[in-house]
Amino acid sequence: MNDIKTESWLDKRKAGWQPLLVFLIVAYLFSITTDPIPVLGIIKKYTGLSESIIKLLFNLPLYTGLIIFLIFNKDKFLRPFIIFYVLVEMILLFLYIYELVNTIDYFKGDRGAISLMIDVLTMWFISILLFGLLYWILDSGGPFVRNRGQENRELLFPQFTMSSKEAKEWRPDIVDYITLAFTTATAFGPTDTFFLSRRFKLIMIIQVCTSLTILTVLASRAVSIIR
Numbered sequence: 001m002n003d004i005k006t007e008s009w010l011d012k013r014k015a016g017w018q019p020l021l022v023f024l025i026v027a028y029l030f031s032i033t034t035d036p037i038p039v040l041g042i043i044k045k046y047t048g049l050s051e052s053i054i055k056l057l058f059n060l061p062l063y064t065g066l067i068i069f070l071i072f073n074k075d076k077f078l079r080p081f082i083i084f085y086v087l088v089e090m091i092l093l094f095l096y097i098y099e100l101v102n103t104i105d106y107f108k109g110d111r112g113a114i115s116l117m118i119d120v121l122t123m124w125f126i127s128i129l130l131f132g133l134l135y136w137i138l139d140s141g142g143p144f145v146r147n148r149g150q151e152n153r154e155l156l157f158p159q160f161t162m163s164s165k166e167a168k169e170w171r172p173d174i175v176d177y178i179t180l181a182f183t184t185a186t187a188f189g190p191t192d193t194f195f196l197s198r199r200f201k202l203i204m205i206i207q208v209c210t211s212l213t214i215l216t217v218l219a220s221r222a223v224s225i226i227r
Contacts, residue, residue, distance in 0.1 A: 018174045019082050019133060020066040026089060026129050027059045029122050033096065079142045086134050093126055097213060104221050120218040127214065128185050131207045132178030135200070139177070146171055154197035155180070185211040 031053075047054070062085050066078075100119060107116040139154050140146050153160065159170040183191040188208050195201045 022129050022133050026126055029126050033119050033122050082137050090130050120214055124214045127210050128181045132181035136174045136177035154200045156194040156196055158192050
């Protein structure tokens with residue numbers, strides 16, 4: 001009798017709920033940072049809502065869209081939708097980093113140093129999640145193409161160089177791409193996974209420059225304030 005491998009509902013829809021979970025974490029991390037962008041202060045003035053609530057509400061269309069695509073399994077629209085929102089979140093991330101660099105002198109004393117350090121670590125974790133999500137959605141045509149085995153590799157994971165049956169059947173998951181983003185941000189370059197395509201090499205360079213800015217410029221300033 002042939003073994004029929006059945007997938008659960010969560011396995012079939014993981015390309016929808018996994019990015020939704022990552023976006024929820026990113027939205028929460030954004031909500032706890034010091035807000036250097038004055039436009040939220042203007043909205044707060046007229047609405048009376050806290051800046052944290054405003055930041056979360058900005059992501060409401062994202063959550064709604066992802067849940068709709070998740071329920072109805074609209075793969076055709078899910079990938080460009082996720083790419084669009086990743087790029088929007090990255091623009092916000094770069095604006096936050098830029099404003100933090102420009103307002104770095106306003107953080108003074110131990111309290112200011114702690115506040116800056118929290119913002120620095122938060123921005124760093126956000127960058128890892130966003131770049132991991134970008135690697136995941138772009139690599140080899142996206143998760144739907146990879147799951148069907150129709151792929152033109154842009155990343156060479158260690159498993160692809162192994163000859164075992166398990167390695168040949170292995171497909172990278174979103175956790176693997178977030179791990180890739182983490183090791184790239186930590187080592188300031190590739191580690192055990194190689195970047196093959198030119199566009200992924202450019203994305204890797206942008207991630208390394210982002211990580212260097214966050215850790216060397218902002219974190220070193222926070223440490224110098226404490227001293």
